[in-house]
Amino acid sequence: MGRGTRVALVIGNGAYRYATTLPNPGNDARDMARSLRGLGFDVVEGIDLDKHGMESRIRDFGRKLDRADLALFFYAGHGLQVADKNYLVPVDARLERAGDLTLDTVTVDDVLAQMESERRVNLVFLDACRDNPLARSLAAALGTRSTSVGTGLAPIQSAVGTMIVYATQPKNVALDGEGRNSPFTAALLKHMATPGLEIGAVMKRVRADVYQTTRQRQLPWDHSSLIGDVVLAR
Template identity: 40%
Template sequence: MIPFRIFALLILAIGLACGPAHADRRVALVIGNSAYKSAPKLGNPVNDATLVGGMFKKAGFDSVDVRLDLSASEMRRMLREFAGRTRDADMAVIYYAGHGIELEGTNYLIPIDATLETDGDVLDETIPVERALFAVEPAKQLRLIILDACRDNPFSKTMKRTLASRAIGRGLAKVEPTSPNTMIAFAAKAGSTASDGDSRNSPFAVALVEHLPKPGLDLRKA
């Protein structure tokens, strides 16, 4: 789960002064990948993205782009377009739900058309988390990446290793952003996987929407 310090900052960042007087420009990109072509379909990410995207809209974000079941080329295009919108934004958020993989300490987001037959395919068929960090970097005040991508990953069990010693982790690796005012929130701690739960939404997505403040709530007094 998210460390308390990060979760508290996340609440303040999204909910602070959501009322009519709020002047900062806030933009969000929400991606949910469920319909994987070379792995069993995930039940929740599309629902989670829809839920979280609705929360951002209710919070009064100036731009909320919700995209579902994206291929690698579509994910790259959406990140490129979002980077353009962050140039005049004070706060930028990317939420991703779907499969992710960690290869030798680097985290990657997995599009629905990835096959990942070998570990080398990770470099060609997935999107490094650093690409998402690059997309939010122009925001002037705060940059957030929320990764609901720590599910048990079937690709890591079946892909062939070009080197026997090459490390493919369980869950995602811990990342410490080097840019100021930048945070990454994970659905599970480093090296662990998160549960999808038994309902239409993951426990992580439900917790985010439940605990983030309602529109108009000023958390400066919270």
């Protein structure tokens, strides 16, 4: 791979064994992977991954990042935050005891550590704030410490050159949607393919679409430390 390469990791987890299955993440991830390949990305893709599968895809992604100058991570599925740290939930997670959290999940920080190991542009899209019964069972297991288990995801501080996009505002729940894709992913797929549109402008359009289609219940939110223009569709 020469300079100027774009690498993406796309994961969609919906077929949960011990929690509510989600109909859309598999579609969301497949459609996103297809779209990103069309935009010139080398895509590492995974659907309905267990913990080992997620770690193995993250490792593959890390290897490809060595010479990339644009890295993108998209995740659709269950996620939760505990004590302001964000966890992505593999399909085999049980989360029955407090100690299961680190054993059963993958943290967003694990992926960011791969992406931010060198200076490059990093884009992270987390469609992971869906209502999560595993978070409730974990809260029950934690007992008096259950207040540390929050709904939605917590805001993340990122390194320079990174933009982190959430399907909804911090500590809020995103909707899975009625159609093939979640409202957030549907809007993202639509606008990121617009030629010449800078990522900040893409996000304004995504925000407007999702806010409208969810009848003001969901507002995508982002934290950006980008210092230059980023255009996905040249």
